[in-house]
Amino acid sequence: MPDDPAPADPFHDHDHGHCAAAVLRRAEAQARDEGVRLTPVRRRALEILLESHRAMGAYEVLERLSAEGFGKQPPVAYRALDFLVEQGLAHRVQRLNAYAACLSAERDHSPAFLICRGCEQVAEADSPELRAALADLSAAAGFRIERRTVELLGLCARCTEAGL
Secondary structure, three states: OOOOOOOOOOOOOOOHHHHHHHHHHHHHHHHHHHOOOOOHHHHHHHHHHHOOOEOEOHHHHHHHHHHOOOOOOHHHHHHHHHHHHHOOOEEEEHHHOEEEEOOOOOOOOOEEEEEEOOOOEEEEEEOHHHHHHHHHHHHHOOOOOOOOOEEEEEOOHHHHHOOO
């Protein structure tokens, strides 16, 4: 969150319970302020995404929702995940064809995803410098950016130390 200093290891070195609780509080306040419904299935889908810092496929989310009585048809998960993405509460990580909870306090931002191919965790990083560079690049070309997603694949510090 913006008040928190950036952890040395964004994959492992932070208070996960605190960040998950902060995202849920933001989701509830945003839904209330914008007049949209954070239905039980939408809230539960967000909670599932917040359980770990890895991206999850829609069918994995559906499996969890189904086990908890929310329905077994794919539209259950896809509608909930689409809502979360539209509201800026989750991101679609294209490289993994999966979804990750948004950990930023800002609804509209330009995240960069650090994807560890070893432990499969995903860290969301915000880089104002990268955002500015992309804005300058697009402006020089007369291009209007509609969506920015940067995905970096590699190894987190722990996986690197483990020799993966």
